[in-house]
Amino acid sequence: MVEGVATQFGALVWGMGDGYNPAMSIRAAIxxxxGYTGFWLIDLLLRHPAAEVSYLASHRDELPNIAEIFPALRGRCELSCRPIDPDxxxxxxxxxxxxxxxxxxxxxxxAMLDVDLRVVDLSADYRLTDAELYEEVYQTPHTDRANLEHAVYGLPELYRERIEGADLVANPGCYPTAAALALSPLLQRSLIKPENIVINAASGVTGAGKSPKPHLHYPEVNEAYSAYACGTHRHQPEIEQTLSDQKGSGVSVLFVPHLLPVDRGILETIYVNPQDDDVTEDDLYEAFDDAYGDEAFVRVQSELPNIKHVRDTNFCDLAVRMVETGAGRKVVVFAAEDNMIKGASGQAIQNMNLMFDQGGTAGLL
Ligand SMILES: NC(=O)c1ccc[n+]([C@@H]2O[C@H](COP(=O)([O-])OP(=O)(O)OC[C@H]3O[C@@H](n4cnc5c(N)ncnc54)[C@H](OP(=O)(O)O)[C@@H]3O)[C@@H](O)[C@H]2O)c1
Structure with a gap:
């Protein structure tokens, strides 16, 4: 880390957050x-009071200036991309x-770890701890089992201490972030049953990345709303892995994603059975308050969440209802987040802050 390097715009624009060290600048390569997560990382790093974008690495033969790719960065960051060269x-x-x-x-x-760079990986390659399961889900051999063994799952609200000492952090998937925050406290306290959990989720189109795909063209997506990958989405095993770890025994879910014709945002509506007849809505809120009362980025609220209220922020908004139905009582949990920020680049910055002892919220509030 470099001492006392000024950062572009950082403290002028956004709050500094807690516990950051103004004499330090974390030099970040991307x-x-x-792509989309790359853009939002650059944007967030430019606003960070103790970090700077120092190296943009691309596999392209003709290396572009990043402001040519993203005109929104003109006058803010005009670095040329360079080769991916760890040395x-x-x-x-x-x-x-x-x-x-x-x-x-x-x-x-x-190669990055070999030269002692610390890594936050936004892909799925280090999220599933079982390499065989990864190979089944992603239909490709896992070529780095040695590092998979020590990768830390980077959901700060659940694994903060492990992240602080990590060299390799697996940034969680967008849908799994909201599901894990919504359900972990309720499972840990045995307020809900660990089976027959249905996660009904909708994501904005940026969730699919920037490279063009026919079903994501404007005429296909505009004014449309459709389910996909019902029970077969790659995030389902990731969600089950985290929830089982949090519960301490097996948790199974049915995950049903939908494509929402907005550019960003995720809303999850989750149907669960209460553990027994005594559980009340107050108990559920108490569990959330216990778990997240000191967390800056999880807002527990009585009103039902809306993706508009979390847009461009690192917040995940949570609410819960105990509903009487003709067939008994049902717990319904709601979670909203911005898939590009808490679901990807914001959470990656949160992880960087913890790894470099910069306080959890620096550059994100
Ligand atoms: N989008 C989300 O909401 C979201 C949320 C959480 C996690 N993620 C995960 O984060 C990762 C990035 O997502 P994204 O949305 O930013 O994807 P994206 O928009 O498609 O961008 C992918 C980036 O990877 C580069 N790339 C592709 N193949 C490469 C290769 N073989 N070697 C080197 N560079 C290569 C691309 O460069 P070129 O442009 O030059 O091809 C581009 O810069 C994915 O694993 C995704 O699943 C995404």
Whole structure:
């Protein structure tokens, strides 16, 4: 880390957050800066009071200036992309964010760790702890089992202490972040049953990344609303892994994602059975308050969440209802987040802050 380097716009624009060290600047490299998560990382780092964008690394033959790719960065960040070269990157960066598709990430991460760069990986390559399960779900061999063994799942509200000492953090998926925050406190306190959990989720179109795909063209998405990958989405095992770990025994879910014709935002509506007849809505809120009372980025609220209220923020908004139905009582949990921020780049910055002892909220409030 460099002492006393000024950051662009940082403290002028956003709040500084708690516990950050103004005498320090974390130098951040990004591999894959030309995609959506890369863009939002650059944007957030430019506003961070103790971090700077020091190296943008691309696999392209013709290396673009990042402001040509994202005109919104003109006058803020006009760095040219450079080759993905760990020996050069380690001289200019303390941490590298890999904003790459799965499979591509694990092709670069070992070389970054070998030169002692710390890594926050936004792909799925280090999220599932069981390599066989990864290979089944992602239909590709896992080529970096050695590092998978010590990767830490980067959901700060659940695994803060492990993240602080980590060299390799697996940034969670967007849908799994909201599901894990919504259900973990209720499972831990045995207020809900660990089976027959249905997660009904909708995401904005940026969730699918920047590369063009026919079903994501404007005429296909506009004024449409459709379910996809019912019970087969790759995030289902990731959600089950985290919830089982939090509960301490097996948890199974049915995950049903939908494509929402907005550019960003996730809303999850989750149907669960209460553990027994005594559980009340107050008990459920008490569990949330216990778990998240000191957390800056989880807002427990009585009104039902709305993706508009979390847009461009690192917040996850939670609410819960105990509903009487003709067939008994049902717990319904609601979670909203911005898939690009708490679901991706904001959470990656939260992880960087913890890894570099900068306080959890620096650059994010
Ligand atoms: N979008 C979300 O809401 C979200 C949320 C959570 C996690 N994630 C995960 O984060 C990762 C990045 O997502 P994204 O939405 O930013 O994707 P994206 O918009 O498609 O961007 C992908 C980036 O990776 C680069 N890239 C592709 N193949 C590469 C290779 N073989 N070697 C080096 N660079 C390569 C691309 O460069 P070119 O442009 O030059 O091809 C681009 O910069 C994915 O694993 C995704 O699943 C995304």
């Amino acid at each position: 591999i894959g800066p030309t 050069v990157m380690v001289k200019e960066a303390d941490v590298v964010f890999t904003c790459l598709p799965h499979k591509a990430a694990m092709a670069y991460v070992p």
